[in-house]
Amino acid sequence: MTRHRLIWPLLSIAALLLTNLLISPGFFSINMRDGHLYGSLIDIISFGAPLMLVAIGMTLVIATGGIDLSVGAVAAISGACACLLISKADDQNSLATVLMAIAAALGLSMLCGLWNGVLVAVIGIQPFVATLILMVAGRGIAQLITTGQIITIESSPYKRIGAGYLFALPFSIFIVAGVFVVTALLTRRTALGMLIEAVGGNKEASRLAGVRSRGLIILAYVFSSLCAGIAGVMISSIVSGADGNNAGLWIELDAILAVVIGGTALAGGRFFLAGTIIGAVLIQTLITTIYSIGIPPETNLLFKALVVTLVCLIQSPAFREKAFRLRRKPPLLADTTSPADDQPVKVTA
């Protein structure tokens, strides 16, 4: 089922790559330089790493029937926190300092997630509004941490996270792979995935089956913020600095898009982690394509929007059916209305 669902995003990626190949024939070439592999295909994966991380966390939140708009702000907070701690240290290159800074940044991120989760699951605010609070306030917190400046650091261990290499490949790819595998094991080897899907699929039925939905929802938001925190560390590592204003800006929108392209419905329920990764790769390929085919910078957002709209339309069975039917004789419509049970239980005063 997953395979079938992902055929359209995969074809879209192939089409984009092919476009690139036509424009620059060397697009697929990968070279070995100084023991590192270089090439556009590798760039797509490594530049897309923060987006993939955020999108993995977002997948679980969306599966519970929620949404997390605060991931960009959380990424900024996390990067700011790590960079501040490193910049204050005597020896910025000490591994212990870096590890402690990362731990503090991720801890703070999870706290942000706990805030979101409590607002949604305990207080009962709509996820859109609840996470909007931190989306806005989080940027402020990040700027408070950096005191409005861009904190720059000189730390080679920290630099490795986003810009280093391992086995000739960008280190960030291994981080994404690690998070992906852990998430997949955590959700599919335990009952976590199924229970999250149950809560997202039908909250009341889950409650009546004895599912502890509150805890699961909080867990999803904490996990999403943790992923955003890792992405934030990665983003600040790439540029060796923290920019409270611009780090992770609008990444939440790309992440939501990646999840949806990957086949997880915004309404919640079934989720597809592999689909999410493919969605993120598609978005990153598109961004790369925009630069490589030389779309004028002032129109690239519009271009991106057009392609994304197209991908979403092609993915929609209803749209395909309509587009298909235009060329065919319309088949007789079966009555697809669901049986209208007489009103549900009438609880009267």
Next chain:
Amino acid sequence: MMENTAPILEMTGISKSFTAVKALEDVDFLLRAGEVHALLGENGAGKSTLLKVLTGVLPVDAGTIAFKGEQVHFANPLEAQQAGISAVYQEVNLCPNLSVAENMYIGREPRQLGRIQWRAMRRRATEALERVDVHVDVAALVSTHSLAVQQMVAIARAIDISADVLILDEPTSSLDRGEVDQLFAVIRQLVASGIAVVFVSHFLEQVYEIADRVTVLRNGRRVGEWKASELSRVELVTSMLGRELTTLEALERKPRAELTALEQTTPVLEAKAIGKKKAIAPFDLALYPGEVVGLAGLLGSGRTEVARLLFGADRADSGQFTVNGRTTTIRSPRAATAKGVAFCPENRRTEGLIEDLTVRENIVLALQAARGWTRSIPRKRQDELVEHWVRALDIRAASAEQPVRALSGGNQQKVLLARWLITEPKLLILDEPTRGIDVGAKTEIQRLVVSLCEDGVSVLFISAEIEEVLRLSHKVEVLRDRRIVAELANEGITVDTLLHTIAGGAAA
């Protein structure tokens, strides 16, 4: 009342089916100008479908509708409304954030040169409301008024759009006695002016108070039409609940263990003065191992409310529970599950199953939820459990990995049963487990109840079908008006005595 008025509306031979279910079969409905005509029936009888067909929400499969002597065919509610058929539903269809006047003229505001004539709109709204004897500030938001006033606003709007036929679906369910009187005064006034009113309600007293005629539907068929004055309460209740012996012959024998012997043991669950305001009056109920307790009563009598309190789906605001001799509370379904209580709700699609998930996942859900997400049931064990229960209950699915939404109603019900049976409950609450499913599945579920109670499980069985309740239960709790009014040991009680108890009042 108006005896010889020609029919204003004549529905003949109306049939309507959904994928597998026949919602209406060859139903006739005749409405005369200037009468209040009550349309009655239990859940799933077809009332809503009939009204939806009439107002153009749903197309008919077969049958004709004649309105004012002409064949009509409404494609949508707007067309029906323009022709003169308006409906006011139980959940008042008003926008709470708009004013009364805005609600009354939404989409048809008095305009001049494109500008809305606010003053004219308020004046006309005030006049329209005064016609139904409501005097309120029409500029105030709808949400600031009581539900009764909101109901009146909806009715006033319907009449103002020009109604020859006014459909009131459960109009009194959220009103108190004084408000009901006010509503009835308005209805009488409307009827006197020649409007025909279709009145849907499950309050039988109110039906007798206001209705001239009664049409009863059951299982998608019309049982009959009577003058309200010529129909006794027992006859009415009998026609609504039915009493034909259909599926029950298939059961080999009655599960009639000695009641007195059963009650020597410790109850699985005992409720003392458990109640919830506005839902059900405090009641006592003891459920013994190996005993089937039936709940009988009309729709809205409080059957489901009892079940929900026992399962913790709603929180009781009075009384206490005793489980295995120890006093305790049941404040959530989770707490109930931990005490060995299981509950198959009446609306299996909205409250029971998770339709996106597979048959397997739906079956293991409750057991898995009780274990917590970290202690996953190994896949092999899941498959064994699922395979066992799919076979034991004869669940017909292409595979256990098929989404449960693809199954028929009866098979979905069995999936829900399987979900709870694998938790090995001590008390199983079944709310209308046989409604809307085919006869074969129905018999199997009844047989299952018998075998469960032989195994010492306590079963609370709720059904609108009196015969079914009587056939299965050791004792029957009778509910009326959100109160348990009688507990009858099922020894020699007949359908007639039970119907009399349900109907209450003058046992004729």
